[in-house]
Amino acid sequence: MExxxxxxGLWLPLLLVFPxxxxxxxxxxxxxxxxxxxxxxxxxxxxxxxKFVGLGNFxxxxxxxxxxxxxxxxxxxxxxxxxxxxxxxxxxxxxxxxLIKGSxxxxxxxxxxxxxxxxxxxxxxxxxxxxxxxVVSWYLGQLGYDWNHxxxxxxxxxxxxxxxxxxxxxxxxxxxxAGLQAIPRSxxxxxxxxxxxxxxxxRTIVWPLLSPTTFFLLVVNIVYAFFExxxxxxxxxxxxxxxxxxxLVYKVFSDGFVSQDLGSSAAQSVILLAIVGVLxxxxxxxxxxxxxx
Amino acid sequence: xxESSGMxxxxxxxxxxxxxxxxxxxxxxxxPIWLAFxxxxxxxxxxxxxxxxxxxxxxxxxxxxxxxxxxxxAPVAMMMMNSMIMAMGIAVGKIIISLLSAFAIVYFKxxxxxxxxxxxxxxxxxxxxxxxxxxxxxxxxxxxxxSYSGLxxxxxxxxxxxxxxxxxxxTVPDELAEAARVDGAGPMRFFWDIxxxxxxxxxxxxFVILFIYGWNQYLWPLLITTDPSxxxxxxxxxxxxxxxxxxADWPVIMATSILAMIPPVIVVISMQKLFIRGxxxxxx
Amino acid sequence: xxxxxxxxxxxxxxxxxxxxxxxxxxxxxxxxVIVGPSGCGKSTLLRMVAGLETITSGDVEIxxxxxxxxxPMERDIAMVFQNYALYPHMSVFDNMAYGLxxxxxxxxxxxxxxxxxxxxxxxxxxxxxxPRELSGGQRQRVAxxxxxxxxxxVFLFDEPLSNLDAKLRVQMRLEIKxxxxxxxxxxLYVTHDQVEAMTLADRMIVMNAGRADQIGxxxxxxxxxxxxxxxxxxxxxxxxxxAADLSENPPVKxxxxxxxxxxxxxxxxxxxxxxxxxxxxxxxxxxxVHIELPKGPPATVRQDATAPMPAEGDPVHLDWAVEDQVFxxxxxxxx
Numbered sequence: 001m002e003x004x005x006x007x008x009g010l011w012l013p014l015l016l017v018f019p020x021x022x023x024x025x026x027x028x029x030x031x032x033x034x035x036x037x038x039x040x041x042x043x044x045x046x047x048x049x050x051k052f053v054g055l056g057n058f059x060x061x062x063x064x065x066x067x068x069x070x071x072x073x074x075x076x077x078x079x080x081x082x083x084x085x086x087x088x089x090x091x092x093x094x095x096x097x098x099l100i101k102g103s104x105x106x107x108x109x110x111x112x113x114x115x116x117x118x119x120x121x122x123x124x125x126x127x128x129x130x131x132x133x134x135v136v137s138w139y140l141g142q143l144g145y146d147w148n149h150x151x152x153x154x155x156x157x158x159x160x161x162x163x164x165x166x167x168x169x170x171x172x173x174x175x176x177x178a179g180l181q182a183i184p185r186s187x188x189x190x191x192x193x194x195x196x197x198x199x200x201x202x203r204t205i206v207w208p209l210l211s212p213t214t215f216f217l218l219v220v221n222i223v224y225a226f227f228e229x230x231x232x233x234x235x236x237x238x239x240x241x242x243x244x245x246x247x248l249v250y251k252v253f254s255d256g257f258v259s260q261d262l263g264s265s266a267a268q269s270v271i272l273l274a275i276v277g278v279l280x281x282x283x284x285x286x287x288x289x290x291x292x293x
Numbered sequence: 294x295x296e297s298s299g300m301x302x303x304x305x306x307x308x309x310x311x312x313x314x315x316x317x318x319x320x321x322x323x324x325p326i327w328l329a330f331x332x333x334x335x336x337x338x339x340x341x342x343x344x345x346x347x348x349x350x351x352x353x354x355x356x357x358x359x360x361x362x363x364x365x366x367a368p369v370a371m372m373m374m375n376s377m378i379m380a381m382g383i384a385v386g387k388i389i390i391s392l393l394s395a396f397a398i399v400y401f402k403x404x405x406x407x408x409x410x411x412x413x414x415x416x417x418x419x420x421x422x423x424x425x426x427x428x429x430x431x432x433x434x435x436x437x438x439x440s441y442s443g444l445x446x447x448x449x450x451x452x453x454x455x456x457x458x459x460x461x462x463x464t465v466p467d468e469l470a471e472a473a474r475v476d477g478a479g480p481m482r483f484f485w486d487i488x489x490x491x492x493x494x495x496x497x498x499x500f501v502i503l504f505i506y507g508w509n510q511y512l513w514p515l516l517i518t519t520d521p522s523x524x525x526x527x528x529x530x531x532x533x534x535x536x537x538x539x540x541a542d543w544p545v546i547m548a549t550s551i552l553a554m555i556p557p558v559i560v561v562i563s564m565q566k567l568f569i570r571g572x573x574x575x576x577x
Numbered sequence: 578x579x580x581x582x583x584x585x586x587x588x589x590x591x592x593x594x595x596x597x598x599x600x601x602x603x604x605x606x607x608x609x610v611i612v613g614p615s616g617c618g619k620s621t622l623l624r625m626v627a628g629l630e631t632i633t634s635g636d637v638e639i640x641x642x643x644x645x646x647x648x649p650m651e652r653d654i655a656m657v658f659q660n661y662a663l664y665p666h667m668s669v670f671d672n673m674a675y676g677l678x679x680x681x682x683x684x685x686x687x688x689x690x691x692x693x694x695x696x697x698x699x700x701x702x703x704x705x706x707x708p709r710e711l712s713g714g715q716r717q718r719v720a721x722x723x724x725x726x727x728x729x730x731v732f733l734f735d736e737p738l739s740n741l742d743a744k745l746r747v748q749m750r751l752e753i754k755x756x757x758x759x760x761x762x763x764x765l766y767v768t769h770d771q772v773e774a775m776t777l778a779d780r781m782i783v784m785n786a787g788r789a790d791q792i793g794x795x796x797x798x799x800x801x802x803x804x805x806x807x808x809x810x811x812x813x814x815x816x817x818x819x820a821a822d823l824s825e826n827p828p829v830k831x832x833x834x835x836x837x838x839x840x841x842x843x844x845x846x847x848x849x850x851x852x853x854x855x856x857x858x859x860x861x862x863x864x865x866v867h868i869e870l871p872k873g874p875p876a877t878v879r880q881d882a883t884a885p886m887p888a889e890g891d892p893v894h895l896d897w898a899v900e901d902q903v904f905x906x907x908x909x910x911x912x
Contacts, residue, residue: 004467006402007480013401017409020394020455026435027428027450028416034427092318098311106315108562113322115557117509117527123550124325127332133543135328138343169322174569227423231511235531249423256426257516265426272423468662471629476676476723477650486675490666 035273038266050263057267066243067251067268074247077161078225085165086217089172094202096173097180107177114170119231125163126236149237153244156237160245163236164229172217179213180206219283226275248272326554333357333548340543352544360548365533367521369549375444375518376508376525377556382445383507384500387454392492395458396484400470413452421448421513429516439520448506448513454499461495462488498571501564505557526553579640579653579730579763580605581626586635588621588787595621597787598635606761608754612774613784614810620735622784623767627733628652639730650679655724656733660740661716663708663723669695670704673722694722697756714745721756732757734766738773750776771811775799783807805909808835814865816903817841817876823849824902828912831904838865838879840901843887848896852876854887868893 039057041050061067092110096103113121128136129149137147149155183206191201230249233239239246239254246254252272256265328347332340335350361370397403398410421428428447437443465488473483514528524532530549534541561568581603588596596618603609611619624630626637628649636643644652655676663672670691677687695701698718708716717737724732737753738746754777757764768774774781775795783791783798783806791803795811802808808816817838821831843866852868855875864886866878876895887893906912 003399003463003470007400007470007483009401009480010403012480013397013403013406016397016401017394019390020413020452021409023390023446023450024413024416024452027431027447028424029412031424031427031431034430035424038427088318088321092315095311095314095318099315106319108565109319110322111561111565111568112326112558115505115561116326116554117511117557119509119511119527119531120550120553121325123530123546124329127543127547128325128328132540133340133343133345135344135347166322166325171572174572178569178573231509231527234511234515252423252425253512257429262426269423269426276423466660466662468658468660469664471627471649472656472658472662472664472723473675474629475627475649475654475656476727477648477679478675482679487664487666493666 032273035266035269038262039270040263042263053263057263058271061264061267061271066246069243070246070248070251073157073243073245074226077157077164077229077245077247078222080157080161081164081168081225081229082218082221084161085168086172086176086214086221088165089169090176092169093173093176093180094206096177103177107174110173111170113167114174116167117231118164118167118229119235121163121167122160122232122235125159125166125232129159151241153241156241156245160229160232160236164225164232167232168221168224172221175213175217176210179210183209216283219279223276223279226272226279248275326551329547329550332543333551335544337540337542337544341540356544356548357552360545360552364529364549365542365545367524367529369526369529369552371522372524372526372529372549373552373556375441375523376527376553378441379444379510379514379525380504380507380556382441383448383510384503386445387449387451387503388496388499390449391452391454391458392489392496395455395462396488398455399459399462400480400483413455416450416452421451425512425516432517437517439518439523443517444510444514444523444525445507448510454503457495457499458492461492465491494567494570497564498567500571501560501568502571504560508557580638581731581763581765582636582638582641583622583626584636584638586622586625586637587633588618588625588630589633594633595787596625596633599782599789601782601789601792603763603765606763608757608764608766608777608779610766610768610774610778610781611784612768612771612778612781612810615769617784618787619767619769619782619784623733623735623765626731626765627654627656650676653730654733655727655729655731656735657720657724657737659736661708661720661737663716663719665708668705668707669700669711669719669722672708672719673726676723676727690726690728691722694725697725698722713741714749717741717749721753725756725760730763732762732764732766734764736768737766738768739770746773753777771813775811783810785810802835802903803911805833805835805905808903808905812837814838814877814879819850819870819873819876821904824899824904828904830906830912832907833905833909835903835905836876836897836901838877840897841876841878842896843878843880843884844894844896846894848894850876850895852893852895854889854891854893856889857886859886866893868895 038050040052040054042053042057043050092106096106096110099106116124126134128134129147131137131148131150134147140147147155149159187205187209188201191205196204226247227249229247230253233245233247233250234253237245239250248268249272252265252268255261255268331347331349332345333356334353335346336352339345339350362368364372394409394413398406432438432443432447435443437446469487470483473487478486509527510525511528514525515531518524518528521529521532526549530546530553533546533549583599583601583603586596586599587594599622601609611622613619621630625632628644628647628651632645637645639652639654649656664675667675673691673694674687677690682690691704692701695704698721700715700718700722703711703715703719708719711719717740720737734753738749741749750773753766766773766777778795780792780794781798782789785804785806791798791807793801798807799811802811802816805818809818816835819834819836821827821834824831824834827834850870852870852875855867855869857867858865859882862882864880864882864884866880866887868876868878870876878895904912
């Protein structure tokens with residue numbers, strides 16, 4: 001699509017795009033290029049020179065059991081976050097949509113967590129489950145369950161999943177509610193007249209009509225779990241215990257900044273880059289389809 | 294349930310069950326926030342001897358005063374100021390450069406336009422987390438550590454806003470630009486007098502999204518600020534936890550958590566309509 | 578006030594030529610209507626005069642000065658757009674004043690000129706309103722007002738009435754004509770509606786596929802169409818086209834014979850042509866009789882309401898006067 005009108009000039013438009021061009025080149029393209037470049041080298045033990053190793057960093061990564069484990073951790077984590085946050089959000093959206101009046105009040109309250117930073121969400125949940133002072137962990141102790149996410153990897157995973165999903169509920173809720181409200185009332189009324197009960201209506205009409213929203217949220221939530229949950233993990237578990245909660249993005253950080261292994265960290269960045277690329281293509285394919293829907 | 298009537302409208306028991314379901318959801322959402330608030334109003338001994346109380350205590354003013362004025366490593370008031378500068382800088386900076394470049398892309402034909410368009414399109418894909426190490430090196434080489442420029446500029450380098458404005462400009466009728474030309478307006482005059490006022494709602498909606506995005510940043514400030522006086526509040530909370538076995542100053546930490554969520558919550562709630570619109574727009 | 582001369586104007590978009598050389602000299606104060614079906618290039622031609630579209634070749638002169646390379650604002654023109662193109666965030670006053678403000682006119686003069694135009698267009702009560710608070714007709718007037726306050730040498734209208742409902746269109750048509758007479762500003766007016774063209778134009782340019790098929794006064798064009806296209810486009814219902822050999826003495830190259838519906842007569846005794854009535858439309862003052870012919874498309878007869886009306890399905894005889902015949906060759910040109 002093109003505009004029919006265009007203004008004349010050469011220097012003015014170049015001047016207009018200049019700020020964005022500079023910022024993008026310096027802080028985006030150059031670093032991204034650096035990541036690719038550095039992934040082909042390893043520094044010597046004294047950090048004085050770089051040695052070209054070709055795809056050596058990648059080979060090393062894929063033969064490294066910690067890195068492979070991190071892939072599995074990431075997959076488990078993002079699937080759980082997506083399912084939990086979308087499930088809860090859908091449940092709340094369906095209920096709010098059933099209300100003829102007052103859904104606005106619930107909406108106002110339910111969008112709060114969106115404003116809470118993932119890192120702050122991490123602190124809130126950490127506080128509840130803290131092994132020494134946590135209220136929830138204390139009551140669990142009273143019930144005879146010894147909660148200790150500092151030592152138990154599954155509990156650590158459970159905690160970061162809940163904290164991450166919690167912060168995402170608002171977002172999913174808003175999109176689900178909008179999707180539900182976009183379904184014409186007449187369609188649902190027609191089904192009701194045909195004698196379909198609530199669950200039948202939901203399964204046979206609402207859910208299929210909602211599927212574009214659901215697919216969209218699926219992709220967006222996976223991207224969120226991959227990249228935006230760093231704050232939650234860093235505040236609650238710092239990747240532990242024994243790397244049980246080290247997802248890929250966290251590993252880029254810990255290898256690059258904590259262990260100063262630049263070559264490996266850069267190679268991991270490149271792999272993440274590829275993953276984002278695939279997710280983006282999926283998303284665009286899907287959006288394309290949605291246009292025809 | 295009254296569902297047996299087969300009606301779509303809810304009355305009686307079903308109606309109340311709906312409310313009950315939503316209220317359970319709200320409790321789940323608000324319990325962590327409530328607990329944080331309670332913890333921020335009681336004394337340290339009340340917390341470290343579990344179970345802590347579930348109703349607010351009387352230490353509200355002293356805890357918040359302590360957090361704001363002295364904090365743990367740096368006064369929280371100072372960290373909030375840093376966060377505010379960072380969030381405003383990101384929101385305003387990104388809106389300005391995006392408006393300008395979107396205007397150029399849509400209303401001019403200049404050499405390299407297509408290339409530029411695809412370059413910024415690429416940036417849509419990559420969150421800062423992915424290219425974090427090299428970006429950090431660039432910032433360090435420019436001497437941007439512990440500076441507001443270092444906090445702001447690297448996070449402006451993405452084109453989501455440019456895309457939004459481009460989409461919006463495409464919907465502005467061609468005739469308006471033509472009418473402006475006939476009226477004698479040059480490109481910048483048209484931009485300033487007509488395009489900008491027409492984009493007000495889009496700008497506001499985007500501002501809400503970007504402000505929250507900036508305020509809630511964690512990893513980047515964590516890397517770029519080593520000086521506690523440059524910490525932002527969201528990343529500063531984690532710094533408040535003592536290393537080793539010392540007991541954390543929970544009331545102050547939780548007061549800080551509450552303070553960290555207040556500005557974005559105010560923005561989201563008070564500009565709810567714009568916020569939802571911005572959210573939907575920026576995901577299209 | 579100014580003359581406008583178009584000299585062999587051509588326009589190409591890439592390799593596609595859309596306007597194939599148009600010549601016309603417009604007198605000072607003349608009202609010219611450019612009429613044609615959609616896609617014939619009429620809007621493109623107007624936009625080239627406005628300076629919104631570059632001119633591929635040829636010259637546009639306003640008041641004898643070549644303006645090809647001038648910006649729209651430097652051409653001393655004003656334009657009324659099809660969708661009015663009012664600035665949505667400005668009041669009616671500001672919409673009309675915008676051009677004057679840019680031109681740096683003093684505030685007092687701006688206010689005076691806007692108020693004058695508002696009075697002329699009966700827009701005074703609405704000056705503080707935004708465009709979205711106005712009706713279609715009022716918006717149209719604001720668009721006119723914006724053109725008037727500039728006191729331009731030339732008015733350009735790009736289908737200004739096509740977004741209005743039928744009744745309002747007739748009313749605004751009259752207003753535009755009166756306004757133009759009163760101000761005496763040279764005007765170019767683009768429309769696809771031949772009734773608008775007939776009623777407004779001093780002269781009209783009938784365009785067909787990027788060419789000016791005919792330029793002339795409305796009645797002259799009506800009575801004396803130069804091409805088959807013009808004959809079919811101007812006049813409603815359109816001219817009937819019959820085989821040329823139905824006439825006793827067709828010119829050598831004639832392929833088609835054209836007769837206006839009002840010149841075709843239903844007669845009782847056998848005549849030149851016989852057909853069958855398909856249906857009749859009584860419009861009050863006149864009646865349209867649609868007749869199926871042995872070959873070719875059906876013909877239409879427009880007759881007085883007092884004339885006897887044949888029943889549907891009846892066979893009828895058709896006749897016409899020799900002086901009402903027009904002939905076209907197989908290229909559609911008059912001969």
